[in-house]
Amino acid sequence: MNSADVIVVGAGPTGLALAGELALAGVRVRLLERRREEPNITRAFALHARTLELLDARGLADEVLQHGVRVTSIAPVPGSTLDLTILDSRFPMIFIAPQSGTEKVLRAHAERLGVEIVPDTEVLGFRQDDDGVTVEIGGANPGTERARYLVGCDGAHSTVRRLAGIDFAGKQYQTHILLADVHLAEPPQEAMFARTGDDGAVIIVPFGDGWFRAIAWDRKRDRVPLSEPVTDDEMRDAFHRIAGGDLGMGEPRWTSRFLSERRQASRYRAGRVFLAGDAAHVHSPLGGQGMNTGIQDAMNLGWKLAAAVHGTAAPWLLDSYQAERHPVGEQVLRLTDAFNGMVLGRKRPRSLVQALAVRAILRFGRTRRMLAGRVSGIGVRYPARGAGAHRWAGRRMPDVGRLYEQLRDGRFVLVTREPLALGDTPGVTVVRREALPGPAMILVRPDGYVAWASDRMLTPAETTAAIAGRTGHLPRKVRR
Numbered sequence: 001m002n003s004a005d006v007i008v009v010g011a012g013p014t015g016l017a018l019a020g021e022l023a024l025a026g027v028r029v030r031l032l033e034r035r036r037e038e039p040n041i042t043r044a045f046a047l048h049a050r051t052l053e054l055l056d057a058r059g060l061a062d063e064v065l066q067h068g069v070r071v072t073s074i075a076p077v078p079g080s081t082l083d084l085t086i087l088d089s090r091f092p093m094i095f096i097a098p099q100s101g102t103e104k105v106l107r108a109h110a111e112r113l114g115v116e117i118v119p120d121t122e123v124l125g126f127r128q129d130d131d132g133v134t135v136e137i138g139g140a141n142p143g144t145e146r147a148r149y150l151v152g153c154d155g156a157h158s159t160v161r162r163l164a165g166i167d168f169a170g171k172q173y174q175t176h177i178l179l180a181d182v183h184l185a186e187p188p189q190e191a192m193f194a195r196t197g198d199d200g201a202v203i204i205v206p207f208g209d210g211w212f213r214a215i216a217w218d219r220k221r222d223r224v225p226l227s228e229p230v231t232d233d234e235m236r237d238a239f240h241r242i243a244g245g246d247l248g249m250g251e252p253r254w255t256s257r258f259l260s261e262r263r264q265a266s267r268y269r270a271g272r273v274f275l276a277g278d279a280a281h282v283h284s285p286l287g288g289q290g291m292n293t294g295i296q297d298a299m300n301l302g303w304k305l306a307a308a309v310h311g312t313a314a315p316w317l318l319d320s321y322q323a324e325r326h327p328v329g330e331q332v333l334r335l336t337d338a339f340n341g342m343v344l345g346r347k348r349p350r351s352l353v354q355a356l357a358v359r360a361i362l363r364f365g366r367t368r369r370m371l372a373g374r375v376s377g378i379g380v381r382y383p384a385r386g387a388g389a390h391r392w393a394g395r396r397m398p399d400v401g402r403l404y405e406q407l408r409d410g411r412f413v414l415v416t417r418e419p420l421a422l423g424d425t426p427g428v429t430v431v432r433r434e435a436l437p438g439p440a441m442i443l444v445r446p447d448g449y450v451a452w453a454s455d456r457m458l459t460p461a462e463t464t465a466a467i468a469g470r471t472g473h474l475p476r477k478v479r480r
């Protein structure tokens, strides 16, 4: 007997977002989490434009935006500026807010939709067969659970990935990352204080409650064993050498020392088992991409897995998760590796060449927009499926006339420039936007990407025929 349709492992941002997506689509989901009551360690601070758009597509962006700071330009290399207001988005910025705040909003959303989050429950093993996956668990209630699908959102050291036998090839960076949560007697003026020097880089980000996260990549401390606690003198010294001062840093309430890695799972799927978030890809924190990419993985996988559970998924639909998200993960690894090389690279000539290349990119409007698109996720585009696909297929749908509000119930949205009496089309909401750019009709997926488009208005019968099969699933029930 299945305890759920889908078991999601790990209640970090990826698992919480995925569980919410599944529950929104009427899937019974259990979210198993190893931690008892203690919160996930806050690592991420940067929320990018595309993630904010997707949160908006579920009615969560306003809540997330209540506590934090808006940053409208960044310096990809010292002395340069990338103006984010050039982004064609409702959220042309990076929003600085602690990961714990974003997780709180995602958790409340998932719980409102009926997700059962089970703490003190560690996944130890699983075996899959033709009908489902049996999961072995330890913790408060050891035993087994069974579901049709299993998703590992269990972070960089994913047990699910290891047990599925999926390779996680890559490398480890050399420079230690030192973290400390501190009070500052002289807090910086900038929302996000970042400095680089010969010894590495330092960043200060506000929690918004008087505490700050100090982050240092200090080459001089690379030989210190990772198990040794970071001392307040060590952090102050790093800031003095790299930033010219320690901003009046007080005693830390929490510290950590670790090495980041650049790795990607060779596959995101093994039969009925999927990987998402850090379980599928890890990279340098420079560029603030990890949590954003994980939430976007979840939004891509959620509606597809729901269709499979409801028995309505086209045979290709589940495989399109890997086909769409693996290349995005690869791009994120390349981008963050380039940032890491420019800021911390030991091969000076190579770092200088990279820095010169970025300055050249920033000089021209088109390449500047391309870089802003890459950093913000706005530029993500999925490969179009099938011969003769429309040029808009796979593109991110712009939020024309607050279209993203129409996505809030997780259905497909068919946007038309002229009126269309389509009648009752299961799983599809029809809306009209006279100012629709480009095509006359666009079918938007629940995750905000274009599934199908037509340059001319079709009749209702033609439309139904044209979009059948484009959704990847034909929902049986119309949810109003």
Ligand SMILES: Cc1cc2nc3c(=O)[nH]c(=O)nc-3n(C[C@H](O)[C@H](O)[C@H](O)COP(=O)(O)OP(=O)(O)OC[C@H]3O[C@@H](n4cnc5c(N)ncnc54)[C@H](O)[C@@H]3O)c2cc1C
Binding pocket: 009, 010, 011, 012, 013, 014, 015, 032, 033, 034, 035, 040, 042, 043, 044, 045, 046, 047, 099, 121, 122, 123, 124, 153, 154, 155, 156, 158, 159, 160, 177, 179, 215, 276, 277, 278, 279, 285, 287, 288, 289, 290, 291, 292, 293, 294
């Ligand atoms: C210094 C630093 C700064 C960063 N800054 C940013 C940033 O600004 N923006 C950004 O987007 N990203 C950033 N990141 C990356 C970001 O923190 C991660 O990408 C993000 O936390 C990944 O989320 P996740 O849900 O995939 O995994 P995690 O947050 O790691 O969650 C995994 C969960 O799985 C649970 N778990 C693990 N194993 C099991 C098991 N066997 N059974 C049950 N539960 C299990 C864990 O307890 C945990 O709760 C940063 C990272 C670092 C280190």
